[in-house]
Amino acid sequence: MSPVPILLLDQTDSTNAEARRRAEAGEVGPQWIVARRQTSGRGRRGRAWESETGNLAATLLMTTQKPAAEAAQVTFLAALATADLLEAFAAPGRVAIKWPNDVMIAGDKAVGILIESGTHSMGGLWLAVGIGVNLAHAPTGTERPATSLAAHLRSDVAYPPSVEAAAQVLADAFAVWQQRWETLGFQPVLDAWVARTQGLDGPATARLDHEAISGVADGVAPDGALRLKLADGSMRLISAGDVFFGEAV
Known part of the structure; x- marks a missing residue:
């Protein structure tokens, strides 16, 4: 190249x-x-x-x-x-x-x-x-x-x-x-x-355009989206947003 x-x-x-x-x-x-x-x-x-x-x-x-x-x-x-x-x-x-x-x-x-x-x-x-x-x-x-x-x-x-x-x-x-x-x-x-990425296996809060959701980070999907496991056991894929690891906001 x-x-x-x-x-x-x-x-x-x-x-x-x-x-x-x-x-x-x-x-x-x-x-x-x-x-x-x-x-x-x-x-x-x-x-x-x-x-x-x-x-x-x-x-x-x-x-x-x-x-x-x-x-x-x-x-x-x-x-x-x-x-x-x-x-x-x-x-x-x-x-x-x-x-x-x-x-x-x-x-x-x-x-x-x-x-x-x-x-x-x-x-x-x-x-x-x-x-x-x-x-x-x-x-x-x-x-x-x-x-x-x-x-x-x-x-x-x-x-x-x-x-x-x-x-x-x-x-x-x-x-x-x-x-x-x-x-x-x-x-x-x-x-x-x-x-090289920290926080992919602990508490996290994602601040999105219209909501903030908290859960436990569960690694990433094959496309790099963050997997966030919520309290009810469901999984959310976060493709974009401000994410705060190890804390609630």
């Missing part, structure tokens, strides 16, 4: 928005779009994603002929690739994934992933695989505690990587996981993701 080019911008409103504009103008990628600074970064459910100078804001623009449900599996590739990036610099044993695609350091959020898609004029789907990484700074006043890679560096690493260096490590790691996904299918990717 040929290396995917990386476009480095000094500033943009949002790397995902830039990817969308390019896709709607006919670009097919693959192309990484990286910004030193975002002015209107977005997270899931329309939340703002702060992007201070020194942090990584990156989006992979790609196209696929896979159906939408299968294409959505790229969120697992993104989580694994970003965990690889953090583990290259963080103290051992601190990086883990929280379902479905939050990457944590020592239990606090360090990464946000937002996948957007649409129908491409050339056929198939365009995907914007958006990844924000707190390399040097962590926001304050967030709903859940946040941290940065800078606070958890290995003893032999003095500083977090530059935006350029981090983008290259991320792009290389994503390419490895994408190659496995495209040649071996989703199951090996899911197995690797499960091995």
